[in-house]
Amino acid sequence: MSGAPETETGKAAQLAFKWLWNQPEVTCVLSGMNSLLMVSENCDAAKNAVPGCLTADEEALISEIKQIISETEKVGCTGCRYCMPCPKGVDIPGIFHYYNMMYSDSKWTGRSEYAQTNALRIEPAYASLCVGCGKCESHCPQQIPIREKLKEADKALRPWPYKVAAGAVRKFMVR
Template identity: 55%
Template sequence: MQYRKDRKGNDISLLGFGCMRFEGSGTGEYFQKANDQVMEAIRQGINYFDTAYVYKNNEKVLGRILVENNCRDQIYIATKLPQYMVRSVAQAEKIFNQELELLQTDHIDYYLMHMLNDLASWNRLKAMGLEDWIKEKMDSGKIRNIGFSYHGNTENFKPVVDVFDWDFCQIQYNYLDENIQAGKKGLLYAAEKGLPVIIMEPLRGGRLVGMLPETAKKRIAKSDVNESAASLALRWLYDQPQVTCVLSGMNSMEMVNENCKTASLALPGCLTDDERQLIEDVKNDIKNSVKVGCTGCNYCCPCPKGVDIPAVFQCYNQLSEDSHARWRYIQMTTFRKETTNAAKCVGCGACTKKCPQHLDIPQLLKEAKKELETPMFKIINWGTHFFHFY
């Protein structure tokens, strides 16, 4: 296993274990399966385990595994405060204590403000006194490193980085999302600020593996590059020295073994010219199979009404092959102070004039809204802002 340093000099495994995809109820055979995978991952050198308060059963299962195997001190736990649900310091304190209890630990090594997508969200937390609460937890040692996870756009990422003395951050990043969300620009900016960057969705929820278009699958199989689709995507990330740790939601022993093998050999500069070309060809295969030919260049932004146009189209394009696309849409457009969903479009056409692809963006947003903004979206959107922000 390769390791990269965090801000305080700790060695973080290049591959992290994303616990969100633990299967089933977390009991019986499901617990045993998770236990075996986690322990094998630790044996192979993984020391960074990522979970969250809102991931069903995750904290409880991970805590039980670590206690029953007496290995808490061998790993770092990362978990998250659902800041979009928090209305007071007392509520944050209650959730944090619940997390400690579920994880059966007295401290969290890496604690994140979950989906802190814009400056307004941080200002809301600060106004309620959460900044002082964080400092108190850091001083007491109950939180060892403080950071945030991010699903917003590039423009909003830099102010969030700058607003507080963070120890690390977590972004969605992969070869298809190079210019989406925080993107390459965000990765480089965080690294310039000395922030370790944890990568989530390196395989885009399976989009870059099993859900590739057939043309891409055949291209990889026939190529002279001796790498699987998963290994290729991970190596693209490991090639970049600004990446500290890449989270993989592994739920089989085969995934654990393959991903650990890849991470044990990968160094900055590991990607060959043939691999780079293959990735570019696969990206083109993916783009040719999507509904909207949006490249994520962000020339259409900012929208006068606040629509996050690239994020809307990203989720719309994922619908046919990614069962999590509608949930991603909620994450990216709703869990923030000001929503950025497609319904906010008024058809002014300002975006169309700036689009290098000459897309009819207002019409495409209407089509995306019809598919993405289901009754469930509307319920969650209403509930989030009625109960949590106002």
């Protein structure tokens, strides 16, 4: 059980590890593993883990991936939830997830998934409930300007026809 990774996921994980180990500042990498195969693949990846281990082709591939991600991701939220809970009940990572989905999938997908999972909750979790206390931003490891991005996301996810429709549905269905 060693050698090149067997799956596409394993190959992607190995490239990500190599990128980390390629940084001279990184001395330790922690990874969640849930199978013996993952342990084996990670051990293989660690064997040649030194700064400068990335090949020119791998560096080019990573640049391409970064470019694609930056074009399709509106907020660099990893979903870690360190910013939660919000005292006003705002679903910060959920809102950013569906906002990003509007650009990685389609506007329709992002808005409709958001409507199904967030808009019809018994306790609303809209971005507009934010009172700007800033508690969340002090916990965000990605240093996201959460208050500003929430306003942007809310505008995109809930255009006025959506608000009218969601309000009507809530009135009759969510009690």
